[in-house]
Every structure is written in structure tokens, then in C-alpha cells.
Amino acid sequence: MDGVTDYPFRHITKKYGNPDIMFTEFVSVDGLVREVPRLFQEFRYDAQDHPIVAQIFGTHPENFYRSTVLLCSMGFDGIDINMGCPAKSVEERGGGAGLIQNPLLAKQIIQSVQQAISDYHNGYQSPLFQSLFIPSSSIARPITCSVKTRIGYQHNEVESWILKLLEAQPDRIEIHGRTFTQQYGGKANWEAITQAALLCHQASVSCFGNGDIISFHDAQEKAARYQLDGILIGRASFGNPWVFQASPPDLSWTEKFNVMLEHARFYEHAYPDRFFLPMRKHLGWYVKGHPHAKELREQLYLTNSSQDVAKVLKKFTE
Numbered sequence: 001m002d003g004v005t006d007y008p009f010r011h012i013t014k015k016y017g018n019p020d021i022m023f024t025e026f027v028s029v030d031g032l033v034r035e036v037p038r039l040f041q042e043f044r045y046d047a048q049d050h051p052i053v054a055q056i057f058g059t060h061p062e063n064f065y066r067s068t069v070l071l072c073s074m075g076f077d078g079i080d081i082n083m084g085c086p087a088k089s090v091e092e093r094g095g096g097a098g099l100i101q102n103p104l105l106a107k108q109i110i111q112s113v114q115q116a117i118s119d120y121h122n123g124y125q126s127p128l129f130q131s132l133f134i135p136s137s138s139i140a141r142p143i144t145c146s147v148k149t150r151i152g153y154q155h156n157e158v159e160s161w162i163l164k165l166l167e168a169q170p171d172r173i174e175i176h177g178r179t180f181t182q183q184y185g186g187k188a189n190w191e192a193i194t195q196a197a198l199l200c201h202q203a204s205v206s207c208f209g210n211g212d213i214i215s216f217h218d219a220q221e222k223a224a225r226y227q228l229d230g231i232l233i234g235r236a237s238f239g240n241p242w243v244f245q246a247s248p249p250d251l252s253w254t255e256k257f258n259v260m261l262e263h264a265r266f267y268e269h270a271y272p273d274r275f276f277l278p279m280r281k282h283l284g285w286y287v288k289g290h291p292h293a294k295e296l297r298e299q300l301y302l303t304n305s306s307q308d309v310a311k312v313l314k315k316f317t318e
């Protein structure tokens with residue numbers, strides 16, 4: 001998730017939640033082929049983070065091809081194509097949810113990613129980021145091609161939209177039960193999600209559902225009820241890496257504070273040249289439900305280092 005599921009977030013999530021699969025933030029394929037160094041950093045991960053999927057967005061099949069070869073040589077377990085982002089900057093240029101209105105291009109993009117995975121397996125190596133990364137020899141492990149999308153642009157268009165995607169036979173479709181125009185309003189439409197799952201299964205394609213899931217048990221119940229192969233949990237994981245556990249631990253605030261501090265320290269260690277600012281929102285999410293959440297948040301939003309965080313947390317521990 002853009003601006004949230006960065007390398008430190010994924011590290012903490014894996015350690016305390018251990019989800020079955022994790023996705024990177026989405027990254028522009030146009031930026032990747034221009035070799036913007038910062039974008040390369042978005043794809044950091046550690047061995048224990050597998051299986052991990054790289055998510056990319058854009059509109060140029062050629063750039064999807066080149067980005068996919070790079071990501072395959074970086075060891076990702078899958079390449080996920082974003083066809084659901086409602087952000088103006090992405091959608092108005094025809095990417096993200098904009099692709100729902102251009103199924104022909106969507107299909108070409110899937111085919112480019114599939115071709116790149118196949119060429120990588122046949123030994124083709126990426127020339128991108130040579131100064132930052134030395135590709136290893138290609139490995140014959142399966143790498144999936146998946147699509148993350150929504151149920152339609154303005155209305156539920158699952159029948160036509162999903163069938164179009166299935167023509168390209170991706171390995172998996174992940175579907176958020178809202179339309180583009182809904183953005184994040186209203187409730188996820190799980191009937192439409194199950195409609196998509198049925199079509200996917202007829203084509204022997206996996207289907208994951210997504211939208212408003214709040215716990216592992218909620219996910220399990222929805223997966224069974226709506227015949228899904230998996231569930232993606234998004235916002236409920238903010239400040240709550242334990243959400244992926246079947247029996248989340250009943251933690252004291254001191255224990256939670258320790259994880260917050262660990263997260264802040266890992267962030268600094270991972271990104272020594274970056275501002276601390278993007279870390280603050282995570283700290284704010286962790287303290288949801290604390291009896292002094294408001295004061296705590298006010299002070300955490302002023303921190304500029306993990307040392308500052310430690311000082312604030314100490315005040316609220318005593």
C-alpha cells in the first residue's frame with residue numbers, strides 16, 4: 001500500500017503477524033525504466049519476507065516488460081499489476097483503475113508481464129540498475145503474474161471486466177469490492193467479489209477478496225462464505241501487525257510500545273538518509289485505543305528520531 005507498506009513496515013509485519021504473502025507498495029514502471037534510484041529502494045526485502053510480491057503500475061506494456069525482468073532477477077515470488085488505484089495522478093493517466101476503462105491495454109500489459117517472466121526463465125537478464133544491483137543467474141522457481149483490481153469503474157462490471165482479464169490467463173486476480181468512483185466510501189461488495197471468484201475458478205485462476213476485513217477470523221469466514229482462495233488485509237494492519245494471527249496476543253501497552261520503538265529504530269537503520277516524518281503516522285496508528293491516545297499522538301507527531309520516540313513512550317509508561 002502506497003506510503004505505508006515500505007520495507008520497515010513489511011519487516012515488522014512479517015515478524016509479528018507472519019502473513020502468508022506480502023506485497024510491496026506500488027511502483028511506477030516508467031520510473032523504474034528511468035532507473036530512479038529511490039524506486040529501487042522500494043523493493044528491499046529480507047530472506048524471511050518470502051513469499052513477497054512486487055506491485056507495479058503504469059500504462060506502457062514495454063515498461064512493464066522491462067520492470068518485470070528486473071523484479072524477477074531481484075528474487076520476487078510474483079509480479080502484481082495494479083489496476084485498481086483511484087488516485088487522480090495515476091487514474092487520469094490511464095493507469096491503476098483507469099485500466100478498467102481500457103481492457104485491451106490491460107490485457108496487453110498482463111501479456112507483457114507474462115512474456116517477461118518467461119524470458120527471464122529462459123535466461124534473459126535485466127540491464128536496469130546495473131550500478132546498484134548485480135543480477136543473479138535466473139532461477140527456475142515459479143513466479144506468478146497477478147492483477148489487483150476493483151469490481152468496476154462506476155458500477156459493478158465484474159462480468160465483462162473480469163472475463164476480459166481472464167482472456168490473458170493471469171495466475172491470480174485480487175479484487176477489492178468497490179468501484180473506482182466509490183474510492184473508499186461505502187462498504188465492500190462481497191457478492192460482486194464472489195461473482196468474480198466464480199468466473200476465475202471456471203478459468204482455473206485463483207481469486208483473492210479484499211475490503212474492510214478486520215481480523216484473521218473475519219478473513220477466514222469471508223473466504224469460506226464467498227469461495228475465495230485468499231483474503232488481503234489492508235487498513236486493519238496499520239499499527240497492528242498482529243491482525244494476521246489466528247490468535248493475536250493480548251499485549252500490554254509496554255509490550256506494544258516496545259514494538260513501536262523497534263519499528264522506529266528499524267526505519268532509521270533502513271533509511272539513514274530519509275526524514276523521520278513518514279514514520280510518525282505508523283506511531284499514531286499503534287496507539288489507537290490507548291487511554292491517552294490524543295496526547296500521546298500529539299507528542300509522537302513531533303518526533304524526529306527513535307530516541308525522541310523512546311522519550312515520549314517513557315513518559316506514558318511511568
Ligand SMILES: Cc1cc2nc3c(=O)[nH]c(=O)nc-3n(C[C@H](O)[C@H](O)[C@H](O)COP(=O)(O)O)c2cc1C
Pocket residue numbers: 001002003004025026055082084085148176210211212213232233234235236
Ligand atoms: C493509504 C493507502 C494506500 C494504498 N495503496 C495501494 C497500493 O499501492 N496498491 C494497491 O493495490 N492498493 C492500495 N490501496 C488499496 C488497498 O490495497 C485495499 O484494496 C483497500 O484499502 C481496501 O482494503 P482494506 O479495507 O483491507 O484496507 C491503498 C489503500 C490505502 C488506504
